[in-house]
Amino acid sequence: MVAILFVLNIVLIGFLNFRFQAIIVWLQLLALFLTFFYGFDLDFSFIRKKVWFMVSQGVFTTLYVSAISIALAPMLAIVGAVAKLSSNGFAYAIASFYTSFFRGLPLLMQVYLIYLGLPQLGYVIDAVPAGILALPLCYGAYMTEIFRAGIQSIPKGQWEASRSMGFKFGLTMRRTILPQSLPLIIPPTGNQFIAMLKDSSLVSVIGVWELMFLARTLGNKTFQHMEMLITAAMIYWCLSMCLELIQSRIERHFRTKSH
Numbered sequence: 001m002v003a004i005l006f007v008l009n010i011v012l013i014g015f016l017n018f019r020f021q022a023i024i025v026w027l028q029l030l031a032l033f034l035t036f037f038y039g040f041d042l043d044f045s046f047i048r049k050k051v052w053f054m055v056s057q058g059v060f061t062t063l064y065v066s067a068i069s070i071a072l073a074p075m076l077a078i079v080g081a082v083a084k085l086s087s088n089g090f091a092y093a094i095a096s097f098y099t100s101f102f103r104g105l106p107l108l109m110q111v112y113l114i115y116l117g118l119p120q121l122g123y124v125i126d127a128v129p130a131g132i133l134a135l136p137l138c139y140g141a142y143m144t145e146i147f148r149a150g151i152q153s154i155p156k157g158q159w160e161a162s163r164s165m166g167f168k169f170g171l172t173m174r175r176t177i178l179p180q181s182l183p184l185i186i187p188p189t190g191n192q193f194i195a196m197l198k199d200s201s202l203v204s205v206i207g208v209w210e211l212m213f214l215a216r217t218l219g220n221k222t223f224q225h226m227e228m229l230i231t232a233a234m235i236y237w238c239l240s241m242c243l244e245l246i247q248s249r250i251e252r253h254f255r256t257k258s259h
Helices: 002-014 018-038 044-084 089-104 107-120 127-152 156-164 169-206 211-222 225-258
Strands: none
Touching: 002 018, 044 089, 044 127, 044 169, 044 211, 044 225, 089 127, 107 127, 107 169, 127 169, 156 169, 169 211, 169 225, 211 225
16 A cells, blocks of 8 residues: 555656646655654653753754854865965865865864863863864865865866966955856855754763753653654754755856856
């Protein structure tokens, strides 16, 4: 019976246009996931009591940490990408060491090294600044390679034409190279932003009151772990979808502009 209903569902959806197909399949998959979660026999009254606190406190901290990190990471990436493309051996060595080191260590270890290591050197740092420092340093290293690849995709003739017009390096990057490389840079960079939003949950290990920390803490009090974890998962998903929509709009803007 299930197999027959599945086949009929596919056949009926096949008669619809693309947009309605996508909407119906999304709704059906969402219903399946909600049914799966419902099977845990969740206490929905407990979720209703705690969800506003998680949104007002946890989501605010998560967005605060993520937003600052998202703003800082591309700055590091641009500097790192330019340095890796430089003919200056000193600049190249620093940039390549940076990308190798921060891509080679787990982000959780970087959070611990910054939060626990800096005080031993005499620089006491709070949990939130430690998380904000760790996230852009880690993701800036990944994004350095994205920016480098995007810049390298622009033909050398563009550089030569800019030089012939008397443009200096900075002006060439702003007016000629970056605008053309952005359509290639934005999709993977948007993915990094979404990953950064989710990985902000790792700062919960050092006591930051973000979404994951609250989900774990509230669940521990009454041993209702699944209620809080599933609630946090749905909130993370909603936040990620918001970033996906923003990313798609930006991509559409640059795609339209390039045509």
